[in-house]
Amino acid sequence: MSLLQVRDLHTHFISRNLDNEIRVAKALNGVSFEVSRGEVLGLVGETGAGKSLTAYSVMDLLKPPAKVVGGTVEFDGRNLRDLEAEDMNKLRGSEIAMVVQNPRSSLDPLTRVGEQLIRVHTAHTDTSESAARARAIEKLGAVGIPAPEQRMRAWPHELSGGMAQRVLIAMALMNEPKLIIADEPTTGLDVTVQAQILDLLRELVVTHNVAAMVITHDLGIVAHYCNRMAVMFAGRIVETGDVETVFDNPSHPYTRTLIASTPERLKEGKQKVLGGGAPPNLYNLPPGCHYVERCRFADESCNKPLSLDQVGDGHFAMCTRLDAVREGWPS
Amino acid sequence: MLMRRLVLAIPLLIGILFFTFMLIRLGGQDPVGLLAGPTATTEEIEIVRAELGLDKPLFTQFWLFLGDVVQGDIGKSWISNRSVTLDILERIPITLELLLWGVALGSVIGVPVGLRAAFRHDKWFDHISRGISLLGFSIPTYFLALLLLFVFFFLLGWSPPGMGRISLLISPPPTVTGSYLIDGLLAGDLEVARSAVAQLILPIIAVAIISAAPIVKHTRAIALEIISSDFVRFARASGLPSEKVSRIVLKNSSTPVTTFIGTELTGLVGSVSLIEFVFAWGGVGQYGLNAIIRGDFAAVQGYVLFLALFSLVVFIIVDLLVLVLEPRAVAE
Helix, strand or coil: CCCEEEEEEEEEEEEECCCCCEEEEEEEEEEEEEECCCCEEEEEECCCCCHHHHHHHHCCCCCCCEEEEEEEEEECCEEHHHCCHHHHHHHECCCEEEECCCHHHHCCCCCCHHHHHHHHHHCCCCCCHHHHHHHHHHHHHHCCCCCHHHHCCCCHHHCCHHHHHHHHHHHHHCCCCCEEEEECCCCCCCHHHHHHHHHHHHHHHHHCCCEEEEEECCHHHHHHHCCEEEEEECCEEEEEEEHHHHHHCCCCHHHHHHHHCCHHHHHHCCCCCCCCCCCCCCCCCCCCCCCHHHCCCCCHHHHCCCCCEEEECCEEECCCCHHHHHHHCCC | CHHHHHHHHHHHHHHHHHHHHHHHHCCCCCHHHHHHCCCCCHHHHHHHHHHHCCCCCHHHHHHHHHHHHHCCCCCECCCCCCEHHHHHHHHHHHHHHHHHHHHHHHHHHHHHHHHHHHHCCCCHHHHHHHHHHHHHHHCCHHHHHHHHHHHHHHHCCCCCCCCCCCCCCCCCCCCCCCCHHHHHHHCCCHHHHHHHHHHHHHHHHHHHHHHHHHHHHHHHHHHHHHHCCHHHHHHHHCCCCHHHHHHHHHHHHHHHHHHHHHHHHHHHHHHHHHHHHHCCCCCHHHHHHHHHHHCCHHHHHHHHHHHHHHHHHHHHHHHHHHHHHCHHHHHC
């Protein structure tokens, strides 16, 4: 059984224009995926595909005009969408922890690092202040921060980006979460620090037996640190499967484009980048495949409603022109 | 930090003195004709001019003036023939009493309203408080003062007439601080204190209204920015209870709001003169306004110097407050 099962999640931005007409931007259009304990799922796609929105929809942290309008989020046997706001808040930071982009600006600038770790723990448990303190020092040590006791007294602005991200990871671990959602955890960090942070995350997934979801636009990260991957495009998952399977046998033309666009492949000079361009207009999406405007294999069959179909062992893709793509893709 | 600010203030003050000195003299007002009287002959006028030192070149005049200022002598008012320094020192507590009570009341109302508006973003409380604050922004200061007098003195009769700081029938208390209210209390004379309070209420409300409007607007903007910051978002994602999240917002708003109220104070010390005028308050503001109207060079100079020094003192106090509010600033 998977720990987190998201089924047919729909999130819309509902607003009114100047003529007071209701306008709906369909940002998530039936997102389905699952994550199990001990595995890392990579959610990959271009900016605006809905990766972060998926995470915030799962966490119930959307702000108007964004709203989840359909689907189920099953976590550890409960449907999170049925939970009261207060119960959901208890879950956040304890059973589901988040590691975010911009770690330095995500720490409260006027509170010492240690206090922030402690308050995340005491907010969710009845632990005493001193026990929480000991735990905070232990977790800072566990994420590889040298001299954790001294670091407890540090102010957020005294930390480097990499240090701050370690602190956020330590904070995520404070309440022994079952799931860690990492939203672009290494954007803005040096490449060497990136590798350290991701190694750490992966190691924690194994040692603590948690499930992790890593949101990124970097296929390299997916290839190196994830077990399974899901490729998002315009509010849908267009392909998902084990990382090796998808990389060896990409089926959806968008996945192929992404893989062909990685620096290693471009350097080989064999593959051409096809299907670039802007994301589709979320106010007026095509009736069938969302990728149709950028796809050179599109025909009239692409305008029919489509589903995520099995193309291999645990490997699914949302495309009606799989054969044409396989044959016609320039090698 | 404090020393540096003080040292940097010296050239600033000299610059302010220089520009006001030149501006009033190039403004086309000639006090000599006024002082010599309409029947004065040309020779008499020239004698007066020489007495005032106005026959010397402008830069020489400024140099001499600067020498006097360093010794604490801003000059003599050509109208009252009294020392401007003494005139102003005497009136400072009078203006401060009005200004500080007014801004304190404005902040006590404005800060919570602004915060609540931010927490209730786009709800009815937010819309209404924004509408009212816009009204406070748009109403001219002197008109507001007149309107208050019209309604509360003339129509309702709740307030005494706006004729100074104490009823004409009561003799002022012996001067200790210069505030009739405090001095009355110090002298144990409750009747004096009561009269002083009655006279204070309307002008204080006027200052409170014109200060609360921008305080609401800026407090709301500051809090909204912090509410949408990464760290508040992350605090929510960490499942902190909403009271704790609110406390993070309050803590992080306190410094910018304090700084804003300080800035606000330095602006209001100028506009309060119109309120003083309407209520015949007799503070520095009214003194300065009269000086400008009558071309009383030394008094104008003294007024501007007061404004500059007041701003300097306020900013220093704000800096000290920030040291208290911001643990980081102490650490560095």
